[in-house]
Amino acid sequence: MATASGDNSGVRGPARGDALGRWVGHHPIAALAVAVAIIVVLWLVLAPWPAGFEDIFGRKRLFINAIFNGITLGGLYFLVATGFTLIFGLMRNVNLAHGSLYLFGGYMGYEAGEWTGSWLFGFVIAFISCAIVGMAMQFFIFRRMEGQDLRQTLVTLGLSIIFSDLMVWVWGGNAIQIDTPDYLMGPTPTPIVVAVKSSGDAVFLQYPRVRLVIFVAAVLIGIGMWLALHRTRIGVMIRAGVDDRDMLSVLGYRVQLLFILVFAFGAGLAGIAGIVGGTFQSISLGEDSHFLLASLQVVIVGGMGSIPGAALGAIIIGCAEQLGQTYFQNYATVVTFVIMVIVLALRPQGLLGRR
Amino acid sequence: MALVQITDSPSLGEVQRTSTLSRWASQHAAILLLGLVLLILPVMASDFILVQVVGWAMILGIIALSLMFLAGYGGMVSLAQMTVAGVSGYMITVFGASSLPAISLFWPWWVAAPIAIAIAVAFGALTGVLSSRTEGIYTIMITLAIAAAFFYLTLQNWPIFNGFAGFTTIPAPIAFGVNWKHPVPLYYLILFFAALSYMAVLYVSRAPFGLALQGVRDNPRRMEAIGYNVTAHRVAAYAFAALFAAIGGILMVWLNNQISPGSTGVEACIDLLIIAVVGGLGHPIGAFVGAIIYVILRTFALDSLVAIGLDGRRFQTLIGLCFLVIVLFSPDGVIGLWRRWVARAGGGRSGP
Numbered sequence: 001m002a003t004a005s006g007d008n009s010g011v012r013g014p015a016r017g018d019a020l021g022r023w024v025g026h027h028p029i030a031a032l033a034v035a036v037a038i039i040v041v042l043w044l045v046l047a048p049w050p051a052g053f054e055d056i057f058g059r060k061r062l063f064i065n066a067i068f069n070g071i072t073l074g075g076l077y078f079l080v081a082t083g084f085t086l087i088f089g090l091m092r093n094v095n096l097a098h099g100s101l102y103l104f105g106g107y108m109g110y111e112a113g114e115w116t117g118s119w120l121f122g123f124v125i126a127f128i129s130c131a132i133v134g135m136a137m138q139f140f141i142f143r144r145m146e147g148q149d150l151r152q153t154l155v156t157l158g159l160s161i162i163f164s165d166l167m168v169w170v171w172g173g174n175a176i177q178i179d180t181p182d183y184l185m186g187p188t189p190t191p192i193v194v195a196v197k198s199s200g201d202a203v204f205l206q207y208p209r210v211r212l213v214i215f216v217a218a219v220l221i222g223i224g225m226w227l228a229l230h231r232t233r234i235g236v237m238i239r240a241g242v243d244d245r246d247m248l249s250v251l252g253y254r255v256q257l258l259f260i261l262v263f264a265f266g267a268g269l270a271g272i273a274g275i276v277g278g279t280f281q282s283i284s285l286g287e288d289s290h291f292l293l294a295s296l297q298v299v300i301v302g303g304m305g306s307i308p309g310a311a312l313g314a315i316i317i318g319c320a321e322q323l324g325q326t327y328f329q330n331y332a333t334v335v336t337f338v339i340m341v342i343v344l345a346l347r348p349q350g351l352l353g354r355r
Numbered sequence: 356m357a358l359v360q361i362t363d364s365p366s367l368g369e370v371q372r373t374s375t376l377s378r379w380a381s382q383h384a385a386i387l388l389l390g391l392v393l394l395i396l397p398v399m400a401s402d403f404i405l406v407q408v409v410g411w412a413m414i415l416g417i418i419a420l421s422l423m424f425l426a427g428y429g430g431m432v433s434l435a436q437m438t439v440a441g442v443s444g445y446m447i448t449v450f451g452a453s454s455l456p457a458i459s460l461f462w463p464w465w466v467a468a469p470i471a472i473a474i475a476v477a478f479g480a481l482t483g484v485l486s487s488r489t490e491g492i493y494t495i496m497i498t499l500a501i502a503a504a505f506f507y508l509t510l511q512n513w514p515i516f517n518g519f520a521g522f523t524t525i526p527a528p529i530a531f532g533v534n535w536k537h538p539v540p541l542y543y544l545i546l547f548f549a550a551l552s553y554m555a556v557l558y559v560s561r562a563p564f565g566l567a568l569q570g571v572r573d574n575p576r577r578m579e580a581i582g583y584n585v586t587a588h589r590v591a592a593y594a595f596a597a598l599f600a601a602i603g604g605i606l607m608v609w610l611n612n613q614i615s616p617g618s619t620g621v622e623a624c625i626d627l628l629i630i631a632v633v634g635g636l637g638h639p640i641g642a643f644v645g646a647i648i649y650v651i652l653r654t655f656a657l658d659s660l661v662a663i664g665l666d667g668r669r670f671q672t673l674i675g676l677c678f679l680v681i682v683l684f685s686p687d688g689v690i691g692l693w694r695r696w697v698a699r700a701g702g703g704r705s706g707p
Contacts, residue, residue: 008529059368092492094492094495094496096495096499124676149492149566149680150432150492151494151686153492153495154628154632154678154682155679155683156681157625157678158629158630158675158676158679159675159679160625161625161629161671161672161674161675162671162672162675162676162679164671165671165672165675166672169669178540186423187365189484243358244498255437255648260584289503289620289621289622291506291603292499292621293499293500293503293507294495294505296497296499296500296503299496300497300500304493327512330511330513330514331508331512332507332510332511333504333508334504334508336504337500337501337504337508340500340504341485344456344488344497345485346486346490348488348489349489
């Protein structure tokens with residue numbers, strides 16, 4: 001597929017335990033650069049900044065907040081993008097209605113929360129309703145045009161227009177904020193020093209609990225998906241389908257059922273992400289294209305069809321976006337764009353993508 | 356690739372046909388008649404129809420033509436063509452005149468317009484370089500990401516793009532003693548560039564470059580093997596297409612008298628794809644057919660939806676549904692419907 005002469009001969013399936021070791025062996029310089037970058041970032045986060053440092057880079061609190069916001073936003077992007085990448089990897093369907101599913105999930109979760117007063121119940125409703133929409137899309141439309149990438153993509157485009165217009169009809173154009181439940185309200189102290197008072201006392205970072213909890217949940221979902229993909233029978237089928245869909249169906253597996261399941265799951269994840277997004281920020285008209293863009297960037301940077309790639313891409317894009325907004329307000333999107341361009345130039349298949 | 360299935364390339368047989376003037380005229384009766392009607396339209400139509408309907412449709416047609424060229428002849432569905440138009444539109448306001456003296460440089464139009472077009476073409480070529488790193492369906496993803504990134508840049512950036520406010524009151528130039536802002540001169544200006552772009556695309560599609568591009572679309576590997584530089588052809592196609600999008604972008608700014616992030620937003624890019632696909636990617640005229648359908652729907656849908664008892668604000672749903680119907684039932688667009696209809700009518704006559 002890709003045309004560039006990348007040098008990724010060492011990476012075959014990033015999931016294998018020895019892949020990292022082999023990659024380091026093949027690319028000692030790149031590995032060193034990554035290691036140094038990680039150490040620098042860790043030092044910047046953990047150590048109190050020396051005097052003079054803050055004069056150049058601004059307050060440490062700003063930086064730490066940007067990093068934390070970036071990583072937690074990355075968790076949200078992961079939830080959205082992982083469904084996108086799963087659907088793309090298995091069905092070669094670029095689901096441009098994915099942003100609409102995100103928005104729909106957010107609205108449904110909001111309604112459920114308003115009805116029952118339970119934030120968690122909203123997740124169930126959002127997952128189920130988006131999964132139903134996803135299943136319907138796969139069952140009624142995409143099943144009939146299998147293998148026609150462009151036509152499927154155009155259909156998702158048409159659907160996204162209709163969905164977003166219908167959602168404006170039902171919920172209007174105003175932004176909706178989903179209330180954080182009481183037990184997740186307020187800040188959580190963290191052991192990270194953001195400043196040192198003149199008395200010598202360290203000031204520790206206080207960070208919103210809900211964002212930390214949601215990030216942990218995103219990580220757990222990621223690990224759960226990894227386990228499901230590598231330890232269960234359905235996971236084996238999905239991975240086989242990503243590699244060679246025709247062979248899988250020739251072998252007698254019920255590929256159509258698998259497609260519907262994966263579409264439902266991917267759409268459901270987008271729905272869950274909608275509630276998370278509505279709690280973090282707000283859900284409103286136009287957020288669908290924002291999150292579609294985020295998924296595209298995450299998937300292009302991380303690697304198309306790869307779940308670890310989606311995780312890596314989500315963290316990178318989330319941090320780049322937040323750091324960009326903190327330090328270059330007028331050019332924040334340029335930062336993520338430049339990252340995308342660099343990745344496309346060096347590894348067209350994405351950081352963890354396979355050819 | 357599946358990309359090819361949807362396109363219906365103009366047959367090569369048409370290229371070799373040499374004919375006398377009269378035969379040519381009878382074969383192209385429809386397009387000649389259309390040209391005549393467009394030429395004398397200012398006598399009949401109101402200024403609103405002239406500029407806001409036909410003129411606007413022709414501008415969208417020019418920009419959609421650049422998408423049609425890439426998708427139809429190159430097999431590369433780029434969603435960033437509206438962005439290219441937006442780049443040139445923004446650049447003409449930055450280098451030319453607007454109501455913001457803090458940003459605009461107020462250079463004369465014959466300096467500002469070429470610069471704007473050059474920057475937009477460079478941007479289009481860069482898009483091409485990036486998206487030809489991968490191929491097939493990835494093109495849509497990458498170009499959509501580029502388009503969306505540009506949209507958010509214009510939204511956030513105040514020093515150059517003036518944020519969400521954008522630019523207003525951008526005067527069209529007064530050149531050769533004519534004020535091009537008046538409806539009739541503006542209409543003829545747009546008509547001139549629409550006809551020029553249409554003929555240029557028709558010509559290039561039959562020139563060696565266009566044929567090689569169609570070869571690249573159908574089988575890049577084989578073209579590579581017989582010595583064509585596939586990437587260079589693709590990037591050149593992006594640059595060539597960007598030229599039309601850039602011209603369309605400048606005309607768009609002069610017609611609308613303003614440009615803001617919404618003009619180049621994701622929705623505008625998607626609308627452009629809808630125009631090209633609904634019209635049909637098989638022939639350059641499809642871009643203009645799609646554009647006039649879109650503009651008529653956009654202009655009159657509100658009233659007609661209300662007239663049949665529906666909510667006029669649901670016009671976006673109507674557009675989406677029209678698009679879905681075309682994609683599901685006639686992948687080669689209205690042009691395809693027309694061709695099939697002509698073929699059936701012709702077959703009926705020659706039958707028993």
